Ligand SMILES: Nc1ncnc2c1ncn2[C@@H]1O[C@H](COP(=O)(O)OP(=O)(O)O)[C@@H](O)[C@H]1O
C-alpha cells in the first residue's frame with residue numbers, strides 16, 4: 001500500500017438485483033437499483049459513518065464490502081489491490097481482514113450453538129489463526145475483551161440480553177483479528193439505554209486494536225460519536241459527504257438537512273429555536289427512481305432543472321477551497337449551508 005493510500009477504496013460501486021417474471025421461463029423485466037454508483041475511501045484507524053433511511057442501499061454496500069454480495073459493476077480496493085472479483089483462496093485471505101457485525105443480534109446468532117461455538121466459528125474457516133487446542137482460550141479472551149464473563153462460553157444466545165448478544169456478535173467479528181469492521185446498524189435493534197454502551201465498546205476496541213470502521217446507521221445521532229467522516233445515502237447514491245463537523249454543523253444537501261432536523265435535541269432552548277423539516281412521503285422504489293435528482297419528489301427546494309439534470313456529487317462552487325481529504329461534497333444543484341441543529 002502506497003503511503004497516504006486509503007485502506008479501503010470503493011469506486012462507482014453498483015448492485016442491481018434483477019426483477020424477473022415467469023416461473024418456468026424467467027424473463028428479466030427490470031432491476032432494483034439498490035446501489036447505483038457509490039464511491040468512498042476509508043483510511044487506517046478511521047470511521048466512516050454511512051447514514052440514510054431504510055431501503056437506501058446501506059446493507060447492500062456492507063454486504064459487497066465483506067464479499068456476501070457480488071457487485072454488478074465498480075471496484076473495491078483493499079490496500080491498493082482490486083478485490084472486487086477475487087475468488088477462492090485469494091478472496092478468503094482478504095476477507096479475513098474485513099469482518100461484519102450484523103444489525104440484529106436476535107437473528108444473527110444461531111440459537112442452537114453455544115456462545116463459544118459462535119465466536120469460534122470463524123476459526124473453522126481459518127484454522128491457521130487459532131489451532132484447535134487453543135480456541136477455547138481465545139474465545140474466552142474475546143468474551144473478556146467485549147465485557148462478558150469468560151465463564152459464559154457454554155451458554156446459549158437466549159440466555160443473554162440484546163446488548164450482550166451484540167457483544168457476542170462483535171466478539172465473533174474480532175475473532176480473526178481483522179483490520180476493518182463493517183458494522184451494519186449494530187445498535188438499531190437495541191434499547192436506547194444500551195446503545196451508548198455498545199457504541200462505547202466499539203470506540204474502545206477501535207483504540208485498542210487500531211481498527212477501521214464502516215459504521216452504518218439510519219439515525220444520524222448514533223454515528224456522530226464515532227465517525228471521522230460521514231456519507232449520507234439516498235436511494236442507492238451518496239448525496240452528501242464530509243467530515244463529521246461539516247455534515248452535522250454545516251449540512252448543504254436538503255436530505256441531510258431534513259434528517260438532521262429530525263434528530264432529537266435534548267436542550268429545550270435549542271429545541272424551541274430549531275426548525276423542523278418534515279419529509280413527505282416514502283422513499284421511492286429503487287426499481288424506478290425519479291429522473292434527474294432522485295430526491296426531487298420529496299425535496300422542498302426542487303425546481304424544473306432537478307427533474308431534468310442529475311446533480312453530481314461535487315463540492316459546491318461557493319466552497320471550492322474546501323478540497324482534499326476534507327472534501328465536503330453535495331449532490332444538489334442548489335446546495336447551500338443551512339444551520340439546522342445547534343451543536344451540542
Ligand atoms: N437480495 C435482494 N433482492 C432484491 N432486492 C433486494 C435484495 N436485497 C436488497 N434489496 C432491495 O434493495 C434496496 C436496498 O436495500 P438495503 O441495502 O437492505 O437498504 P438499507 O440497508 O439501506 O435499508 C431495497 O429496496 C431492498 O428491497
Ligand code: SF4
Nearest residue numbers: 293296299306332333
Ligand atoms: S437537486 Fe433539486 S431536488 Fe435535488 S436536492 Fe437539490 S434542490 Fe432538491
Ligand SMILES: [Mg+2]
Nearest residue numbers: 058059060185
Ligand atoms: Mg439495512
